[in-house]
Each structure stands twice: as structure tokens, then as C-alpha cells.
Amino acid sequence: MARETLTKDQIIRTAIELLDEEGLEGLNMRSLGKRLGAAATAVYWHVKNKDDLVLLVGDQVWDEVELPDLDAVDWRTAATSMALSLHAMLVRHPWLVQAFGSHLFYGPRKARHDDRILAVYEAAGFSGAAADRDAASVSTYVLGNALGASATASPRRRRPRPRAASRTCGAA
Numbered sequence: 001m002a003r004e005t006l007t008k009d010q011i012i013r014t015a016i017e018l019l020d021e022e023g024l025e026g027l028n029m030r031s032l033g034k035r036l037g038a039a040a041t042a043v044y045w046h047v048k049n050k051d052d053l054v055l056l057v058g059d060q061v062w063d064e065v066e067l068p069d070l071d072a073v074d075w076r077t078a079a080t081s082m083a084l085s086l087h088a089m090l091v092r093h094p095w096l097v098q099a100f101g102s103h104l105f106y107g108p109r110k111a112r113h114d115d116r117i118l119a120v121y122e123a124a125g126f127s128g129a130a131a132d133r134d135a136a137s138v139s140t141y142v143l144g145n146a147l148g149a150s151a152t153a154s155p156r157r158r159r160p161r162p163r164a165a166s167r168t169c170g171a172a
Helices: 008-022 029-036 050-064 075-092 094-099 108-123 128-158
Strands: none
Touching (some): 008 029, 008 050, 050 094, 050 108, 075 128, 108 128
16 A cells, blocks of 8 residues: 555655755654655665665755756856855755765766766866866865765754743742
């Protein structure tokens, strides 16, 4: 029955929300199933395991990076726009920066991004290995900048949250 009610897209969207709130350390099939209103085992009808899920959600968030039209803007504007958009995406999803250490992300959305960034540097006059190296240098710089936000996200999540002040009834 779970296969009929859950979809892979629904699981991916919910997993991104969970990861944004709880980080990689908070992602498990039980908590994901609870958010989906399904048994943890129902998720396995759609994804193989946690690592597979991390790869799927990791690829999904690459859709958030703006891919400027090179016919509409010059290469510098496109490169700047992509770098800023990549940084914003990485800050929104700090778990992705952490996951780069243990997962190789390369799906269709990441491939689209990589193709466009290479096209931007080729439009600038770089070719072959030089275009690849320079695109990677800018992306690595952006990733390094986002690392600070990612590093502080996990300790912030672990801090105890303040409880609402309890009210006591006193004599009037």
C-alpha cells in the first residue's frame, strides 16, 4: 500500500526538509517515514538505502542554482551569477557541504550545472583543461566560503532549544 501512496519526489522533498532542519546526522529512515506519515520500510520501495537517498537529494538541490543564458549575458555576469547562486544554495543546505566528504555527487542536475559553468569559461576564451581548471577553482572557492556556514549549522542544531516559560498559577 505504501508504494501506491508515496512517490520518490515526495520522499526527496521531505528528505531535503529533514536534512535542512536536522542535518546529515538527523537523517534516518525512521524519522523520514514519520514525516511522510508512513512506515520507515515504505521508503525502501523507492530508495535503496540512506546513501542512495543522500545522492538523490544532493542532485535535486542543484536545480536551485541559477544557470544564466549565455546569449543574454556576458560571461563575467554569468560566472558571477552562478557563483552567487551556488553559494546561496550551499548555505541553504549546509548538509550538502558535509556530504561532499563522503558522497560523489554527479546526477543529471549537477551535470547540467557543470556543463553550463564550463560553457561560461569557454565563452571567456578558455578551452579544454584550462576551462575545467578555472571553473573548478571558482566552484571550490565558493564551496570553501560556504564551509563556515556548514560547520556552524551542526553545533547550532545540537544546542538545547529554549523551552517556553511555564506559567504558574498564583493566588489572586
